[in-house]
Amino acid sequence: MIQDVVKTSVLSKRWKNLWKHLPHLKLNTSEFSKPLYFSECVSGIVSSRSMGNYPLCTLDFNRHGSFQHKIFTELIKHAMSNGLQHLNIVVPSNIGLPYSLFTCHSLTSIYISVSMYDIKRRTRLPKHLDLPALKNLHLDSVGIQADHNGHAEPFSTCTELTNLYIDECVLVYPSSLPRKVEGKLNVTNATLSNLTIKDALTHKRMAPVPNYKYVISTPKLISFTLNGSPFLASSLPERLKVELQSSSMT
Amino acid sequence: MAEEKSQASSSKMLTLKASDGVLFEVELNIAKEMKTVQAYIDDCEDIETIPIPNVLGKHLAIVIEYIKKTNEEYDAEFEKQWNMDDLQLLLLAANYLNISGLQECLCKAIAKRIENKSPEYVRKVFNIENDHSPEEEAKLRKEYKWAFEGVDKD
Numbered sequence: 001m002i003q004d005v006v007k008t009s010v011l012s013k014r015w016k017n018l019w020k021h022l023p024h025l026k027l028n029t030s031e032f033s034k035p036l037y038f039s040e041c042v043s044g045i046v047s048s049r050s051m052g053n054y055p056l057c058t059l060d061f062n063r064h065g066s067f068q069h070k071i072f073t074e075l076i077k078h079a080m081s082n083g084l085q086h087l088n089i090v091v092p093s094n095i096g097l098p099y100s101l102f103t104c105h106s107l108t109s110i111y112i113s114v115s116m117y118d119i120k121r122r123t124r125l126p127k128h129l130d131l132p133a134l135k136n137l138h139l140d141s142v143g144i145q146a147d148h149n150g151h152a153e154p155f156s157t158c159t160e161l162t163n164l165y166i167d168e169c170v171l172v173y174p175s176s177l178p179r180k181v182e183g184k185l186n187v188t189n190a191t192l193s194n195l196t197i198k199d200a201l202t203h204k205r206m207a208p209v210p211n212y213k214y215v216i217s218t219p220k221l222i223s224f225t226l227n228g229s230p231f232l233a234s235s236l237p238e239r240l241k242v243e244l245q246s247s248s249m250t
Numbered sequence: 251m252a253e254e255k256s257q258a259s260s261s262k263m264l265t266l267k268a269s270d271g272v273l274f275e276v277e278l279n280i281a282k283e284m285k286t287v288q289a290y291i292d293d294c295e296d297i298e299t300i301p302i303p304n305v306l307g308k309h310l311a312i313v314i315e316y317i318k319k320t321n322e323e324y325d326a327e328f329e330k331q332w333n334m335d336d337l338q339l340l341l342l343a344a345n346y347l348n349i350s351g352l353q354e355c356l357c358k359a360i361a362k363r364i365e366n367k368s369p370e371y372v373r374k375v376f377n378i379e380n381d382h383s384p385e386e387e388a389k390l391r392k393e394y395k396w397a398f399e400g401v402d403k404d
């Protein structure tokens with residue numbers, strides 16, 4: 001538990017700053033009896049670590065329930081500026097993801113899971129990702145920002161991407177665009193080997209979620225799993241539109 | 251001569267001598283799990299008795315048993331048999347002998363035993379002298395107040 005880690009600072013002079021050298025941070029609200037303590041923990045750790053040069057390799061952040069956005073943003077900024085490689089976050093759906101998360105050149109794997117359904121999909125991927133070292137991306141119930149035409153193509157700039165897992169993610173249209181317009185989620189990537197898409201369409205049956213198709217363009221793809229089974233163009237699940245273009249699998 | 255050697259190597263036995271003189275005959279493949287011993291064998295091919303100066307016979311026996319039996323189930327029950335002093339001495343042994351699986355198993359066990367304990371308790375366990383001034387310690391406890399909530403009574 002993070003409390004045990006930080007308490008070591010009190011053991012002796014030698015131990016005062018040792019905990020800051022730990023490259024893995026695990027912050028989980030379930031370890032705290034009061035939400036206030038969790039907030040104090042996160043902001044305390046960020047300000048203590050910021051006083052020196054303490055690289056961070058992994059950040060596991062698990063927060064259910066409401067949370068102060070400012071503290072979350074500061075934590076992410078701190079992690080990004082300390083060379084973070086692996087990011088795992090489970091957050092409630094009303095938390096916006098700081099932009100610094102999507103412009104981090106040290107990140108090699110990202111796992112984001114949204115714990116509550118939110119019709120506005122405030123937890124979402126921006127239109128452009130500046131993540132040149134990213135190899136693994138796992139998105140669970142995260143929104144994906146579309147442009148004024150209802151198109152999104154966020155993954156093409158991830159030049160090291162190998163594994164992509166999209167679970168119940170939904171395109172988010174700009175407010176000016178009518179929901180009826182058929183959008184496109186372009187999964188375009190030159191290096192992608194493994195693609196998993198889960199889309200039960202449950203959320204799409206609830207208006208006003210946009211209607212769109214997946215367009216897959218991945219020349220190096222080795223495996224494509226759709227809703228738990230290997231992809232078969234001839235037998236797509238009902239109402240799910242998936243187009244496979246220029247792939248090693250066609 | 252060459253024939254003799256190759257016959258022997260398939261079930262070659264080695265003797266390990268603990269710090270208190272206790273001798274253990276082990277199979278080569280068991281001894282090789284101790285990277286320190288492996289390095290010793292690599293350096294002196296014909297050695298038959300290897301001295302283990304930092305480890306008591308009592309602990310070397312436990313370590314050898316661990317190597318022979320380790321699996322998920324065994325590891326889960328392993329640490330329950332030993333008191334804190336033995337756990338620490340076993341960790342020192344595992345560290346010296348360079349057996350990564352055992353090191354990890356013991357670190358987890360020790361961490362579990364000091365989970366949610368007070369700094370006073372932890373200092374006693376590891377024999378750490380508190381050289382913080384009272385003001386310094388009070389300042390840290392105040393700064394990290396959230397960490398000291400709900401600590402187990404010693």
